[in-house]
Amino acid sequence: MAQKQLTSTIAASEGQKAWFASLRERVFETRAPYAIGQADMPFELFQAMDVPMVSNQWWAAVVSAKRLAPYYLDKLNEAGFHKGLCRYCSLSMASTVLGDTSQAPWGGLPKPSLLAARLTCDCVQRVFETWAEQCGAELILLDAPAATHLPPRWWEQSRHDWRELFEDHRLRFMVRQFERLIASLERISGRKFDPDRLRTLMEQVNRQEEYFEEVRLAICNAPKTPVRMHEQFTNVMAAQWQRGSDWAVSQAKAFRDEVVSRAEQGIAACPNERLRIMWVGAGLWYDLDFYTAFEESHGAVFVWSMYLAFGPDGYIRYGLADPLLALASRTVSMNEQLHNPPWANEWIVEQARSHRIDAAFVLTPLGTRPSATGTRFVEIALEEAEIPVFSVHADMVDARLWDAEEMRRDASRFLDHVGRR
Amino acid sequence: MRKGRIAGITSNTVPWEILRAAGYSPVLLEDEAGPTPHADRWMEDVFDRRFRVIFDRLCAGAWNHLHRIVIPRTSEQEHKLYLYLREIARTQPAGVIPELYFYNLLHTRTPESYDYGLERTRQMIRDFEVSEDELRDAIAESNRARGCVRDILQKRREGRLEGSAAIEMIRGFYSEDRGVFAGRVPDRLKAMQEQVAAHRPHILIKGVPLKDASLHRLVEEAGGYVVAEDDWRGSRAAGETDVCVNKDPATAIFEKYFYDEVSPRVHPAEHRDAWYQREIERAHVDGVLFYVPLEDDVQGWDYPEQLAHLKSRSIPSVVVRENGAPLADFVGSLHRK
Numbered sequence: 001m002a003q004k005q006l007t008s009t010i011a012a013s014e015g016q017k018a019w020f021a022s023l024r025e026r027v028f029e030t031r032a033p034y035a036i037g038q039a040d041m042p043f044e045l046f047q048a049m050d051v052p053m054v055s056n057q058w059w060a061a062v063v064s065a066k067r068l069a070p071y072y073l074d075k076l077n078e079a080g081f082h083k084g085l086c087r088y089c090s091l092s093m094a095s096t097v098l099g100d101t102s103q104a105p106w107g108g109l110p111k112p113s114l115l116a117a118r119l120t121c122d123c124v125q126r127v128f129e130t131w132a133e134q135c136g137a138e139l140i141l142l143d144a145p146a147a148t149h150l151p152p153r154w155w156e157q158s159r160h161d162w163r164e165l166f167e168d169h170r171l172r173f174m175v176r177q178f179e180r181l182i183a184s185l186e187r188i189s190g191r192k193f194d195p196d197r198l199r200t201l202m203e204q205v206n207r208q209e210e211y212f213e214e215v216r217l218a219i220c221n222a223p224k225t226p227v228r229m230h231e232q233f234t235n236v237m238a239a240q241w242q243r244g245s246d247w248a249v250s251q252a253k254a255f256r257d258e259v260v261s262r263a264e265q266g267i268a269a270c271p272n273e274r275l276r277i278m279w280v281g282a283g284l285w286y287d288l289d290f291y292t293a294f295e296e297s298h299g300a301v302f303v304w305s306m307y308l309a310f311g312p313d314g315y316i317r318y319g320l321a322d323p324l325l326a327l328a329s330r331t332v333s334m335n336e337q338l339h340n341p342p343w344a345n346e347w348i349v350e351q352a353r354s355h356r357i358d359a360a361f362v363l364t365p366l367g368t369r370p371s372a373t374g375t376r377f378v379e380i381a382l383e384e385a386e387i388p389v390f391s392v393h394a395d396m397v398d399a400r401l402w403d404a405e406e407m408r409r410d411a412s413r414f415l416d417h418v419g420r421r
Numbered sequence: 422m423r424k425g426r427i428a429g430i431t432s433n434t435v436p437w438e439i440l441r442a443a444g445y446s447p448v449l450l451e452d453e454a455g456p457t458p459h460a461d462r463w464m465e466d467v468f469d470r471r472f473r474v475i476f477d478r479l480c481a482g483a484w485n486h487l488h489r490i491v492i493p494r495t496s497e498q499e500h501k502l503y504l505y506l507r508e509i510a511r512t513q514p515a516g517v518i519p520e521l522y523f524y525n526l527l528h529t530r531t532p533e534s535y536d537y538g539l540e541r542t543r544q545m546i547r548d549f550e551v552s553e554d555e556l557r558d559a560i561a562e563s564n565r566a567r568g569c570v571r572d573i574l575q576k577r578r579e580g581r582l583e584g585s586a587a588i589e590m591i592r593g594f595y596s597e598d599r600g601v602f603a604g605r606v607p608d609r610l611k612a613m614q615e616q617v618a619a620h621r622p623h624i625l626i627k628g629v630p631l632k633d634a635s636l637h638r639l640v641e642e643a644g645g646y647v648v649a650e651d652d653w654r655g656s657r658a659a660g661e662t663d664v665c666v667n668k669d670p671a672t673a674i675f676e677k678y679f680y681d682e683v684s685p686r687v688h689p690a691e692h693r694d695a696w697y698q699r700e701i702e703r704a705h706v707d708g709v710l711f712y713v714p715l716e717d718d719v720q721g722w723d724y725p726e727q728l729a730h731l732k733s734r735s736i737p738s739v740v741v742r743e744n745g746a747p748l749a750d751f752v753g754s755l756h757r758k
Contacts, residue, residue: 080725084715119529122497122685126722129690141688143529145537146500150507169540176533340501341508369467369718373501376463377508 002228002292005269006262008255009231012238015251019242020106023052033113033188036092036131040118040334041142042327044205045178047244048198049185051114055241057282059109060091064285064397066105068095073398075099087398088282088368090127097134113188116140116181120335121370140184142177145170147336154333154343155313155350162317162329174328199323201244206316208239208249211256213312218260219303220354224268225276227259229302230291231269233283236308243315274299275418276356280306280348280378281363281392282371286399293408298415304355306338313347314338340374345381352387359388359418361411367395388421390414426488429519430595431475431502433653434495434526434682436674437599438563438664439545442555445489449595450475452632463505467718471632472502480509482517493524495684522548526678528686535679542675556670563664566599569606570659576610577648578705580618584626584647584655585637591658618646622755623705626650627697627727628712628720628741636712636741643752648705651697653683661696685719694723701734708755709738710748 004010026032035046039057046053063069069091075098076090077083095104102108115137117128125141132139149167151157157165182193215232219225235255239248270292277300284290294300314337317326336343352360360382365371379389390411395401428445430437440447452471459480460473468476478484492503503523510518525541527534546556573590576582582590590609593602624645626636631654637647649656660681665673687693700706709731713720724740731738739751 080728082713082715082717082721082724084717085721086718119686119688120497122719123722125686125688126690126719129688130722130726141529143527143531143534143686145525145527145541146494146503146523148523148525150504169537173533173537176536177531180531180533336504340504342504342511345508364465369716370497372465372467374504376465377505380463 002230002289004231004234006227006231006235006255006258008251008258009234011254012235012251015247016238016241017106019052019247020054023054024107024110026052027110034110035114035116036109036112036137037114037116038089038118038120038124040120040331041116042178042181042331043241044198044201044244044327045181045185047242048201049182049189049191049193051185051189053116053241054109054112056089056092056117058237058241059095060088060397061283061285062105063091063095064399065288067286067399068103068105069286069397070400071103072099073400084369086121086123086127086368086370088365088371088396089124091397093127093131093134097131111135112137114138114140114184116142118142118331119144123370138184138188140181142174142181142331144332144335145173147333150336150342152342152346153350154337155347158313158329159316160318162319162326166329166332170332171325171328174332175324178324178328195323198327199320202317202320202323202326204244204246204249206318208243208252209311209315211249211252212236212308213316214256215259216309216312218263219308220356222263222268223266224271224273225301225303226262226267226269228269228292229279229305230283230288232305232308233288236311240307240311270295270299270301272296272299273301275301275358275415276304277302278304278348278352278355278357278360278387279363280360281365281375282396283307284363284392284394284402285397287402287404290404290407290411294411294415297412298419300359300415300418302361304351304357309351310338339371341377344374345377348378349381349385349387352382352385357387359390359415361390361392363392363394363396365395366393366401367398388414388418427486428489428491429475429484429487431472431490431492431499432495433595433658434493434678434684435491435524436542436545436678438556438559438670438674439542439549439551440491441559441562441599442551443549446598447491448487450484450490451596453478463509467716468498468501469630469632469716472498476502476505479506479518480513484519487519489520489522490518491522491524493526495526495528495682495686497686528679528684529688530680530692538679539672539675542678543671546671553670556674557666560664560666560670560673562598562600562603564666565603566594567659567663569603570594572610573606574649574656574659576613580616580646581613582610583617583637583641584650585634585641587647588631588634588637588650588655591655594658595654618648620757621646622707622752622757623648624708624710624752624755625697625700625706626652626655626710626712628710629714629717630654631712636710639748640710640752643749645708645752645755649700651683651700656700657683657696690723694727697727698730701731701736704758706736707758708751709736710751711738711740713740714742 035053072094076094457477460477
């Protein structure tokens with residue numbers, strides 16, 4: 001793993017580990033309730049109710065990064081779930097209910113009180129039903145009506161004109177589902193929901209994402225990126241999972257300060273930078289070294305991923321008189337914004353242009369099939385914008401499908417070609 | 422009733438009655454042989470062949486007899502198909518893709534989803550500008566056809582109709598005018614008096630949606646009798662009930678599609694599995710065939726629990742990943758109770 005260049009990255013990692021240790025302590029010693037939820041759930045509600053929530057995808061990434069995914073995924077197959085089923089959303093479940101759960105990172109996940117997911121595919125409800133039954137946890141699922149109003153350049157409307165952008169009937173429906181979720185959280189936590197507290201938290205989330213926007217701008221404008229992509233991952237996601245908390249806002253600010261300062265001083269993450277690369281899709285959590293593997297040979301530096309870029313465009317909401325409605329607007333269309341036409345392809349091309357991207361690596365998930373949709377539209381849109389594309393067919397957590405040497409060889413050939421243009 | 426236009430529909434939960442009342446002849450869009458160059462360019466491998474063909478033929482303008490395409494929120498693949506077609510329609514010359522309509526029917530059985538779906542159904546009725554009388558006529562026509570589907574299934578339960586033939590007959594429920602379907606099925610059934618299932622093991626098929634009767638034929642060639650399938654193209658086509666004629670038509674139509682149709686998105690699981698559990702409890706099944714190819718990302722999650730349930734009831738089962746594999750040995754090992 002390449003050396004961490006930013007002190008904020010080290011602080012983010014340590015902060016996350018400390019948060020997790022304190023979660024385990026609270027759950028085991030005081031039987032405090034906590035939840036596990038899909039990454040696109042409204043974390044803000046849990047935060048506002050003091051019910052900690054572990055992101056399913058984050059935990060899967062941690063398990064994968066510790067090279068434990070093959071063990072738990074094999075256990076899943078041995079339990080009768082066939083090898084073609086989705087892995088990103090089920091690895092955390094496997095690590096909590098199958099095989100030797102004590103092998104899981106950092107002592108493993110304690111038993112949750114609540115499991116929560118949005119139904120953006122047809123399989124996640126089954127993963128969570130199985131998980132809830134195994135753990136004896138309460139299960140809350142939020143349904144997901146489709147968007148039918150998808151105007152161009154959504155990111156120009158999402159901050160102020162979100163009421164019009166995300167369709168009134170979908171927002172009202174999501175708020176009603178939030179009310180059911182809140183009732184569960186009140187029952188589990190013994191606390192009363194306070195809309196003013198949520199509003200304050202939403203204001204803090206805006207502040208946090210505004211810091212990320214400054215980082216994004218610094219990367220766009222700097223001759224060479226001041227921060228590598230995998231350090232962006234760590235800083236951004238540590239804060240996003242606890243978004244709006246004092247720690248998250250302060251972590252985002254520290255990250256902003258450091259990146260902007262590096263940019264002002266002309267410090268490059270990779271002084272050899274000649275090609276700016278964009279990574280489209282979730283991370284390759286078991287092989288983060290892939291993202292620095294081509295710096296020396298090709299001067300190819302990964303500068304962009306959705307994790308940082310989506311923060312400002314996807315999360316900022318101004319006009320918080322009705323914080324639940326605003327939160328609904330943040331939640332209802334993440335899948336369309338990040339993964340599917342027309343919104344994802346249009347946004348990613350815009351991002352590629354503003355970041356002066358020379359080439360894009362686009363992940364088509366092999367073992368998480370529902371996440372694969374939209375990638376062809378993205379690839380074709382990038383190619384039409386004259387940005388060469390390298391298609392990566394791999395899973396984000398299942399290292400069993402990954403041939404590191406072959407992928408590096410193929411990517412090198414692609415970058416040779418890009419470098420000659 | 423206005424008539425003459427054809428609406429392509431992608432599955433069982435598009436409200437046939439609303440389209441019919443608006444003067445459309447709804448037709449289920451089916452798989453067909455041949456290459457799919459447009460799908461190969463735009464769609465990932467995750468899409469089922471039928472959805473790839475639908476996308477391909479629409480992009481190619483090969484199905485220009487269709488005046489409208491109606492897609493429900495009944496599976497994620499249909500949702501994505503809608504987004505893809507919408508984008509092609511936006512970026513390609515006008516008129517290539519027929520007008521698209523999306524029916525946002527949800528399948529979580531919650532009060533919020535009920536209210537949302539009812540409102541979306543009312544909106545669809547407004548969008549298609551149909552009157553209550555037209556809806557009532559369409560409901561009557563559709564219910565007659567449902568009665569015929571139940572008669573087909575009854576004939577099969579009596580052992581007088583092969584599963585493959587039942588599937589072929591039920592196909593008309595989705596591809597013909599339901600009035601025509603209801604007019605021709607009774608005579609065909611009357612002629613079927615011969616017992617074809619004597620001593621043959623009765624098999625229930627469960628798993629991913631079937632595209633045709635080819636798996637049934639393989640079972641039949643091996644000596645089995647397919648008595649039911651947990652599939653909207655077969656045993657579950659008509660559902661348990663008709664569209665209620667004693668309610669306002671919008672509510673009656675919505676409730677039929679909300680409570681009594683098949684979707685991989687039905688939650689909670691006990692509702693999703695209710696039909697299957699009842700069939701198993703009725704004890705007329707000698708074996709269960711799970712059709713779960715490795716491309717599946719849904720049914721495989723339910724399989725371990727369903728297998729355990731069958732074992733507890735001493736009902737044999739087999740998993741078929743591809744057409745054929747261990748099927749003949751399995752059927753050969755079964756005995757009619």
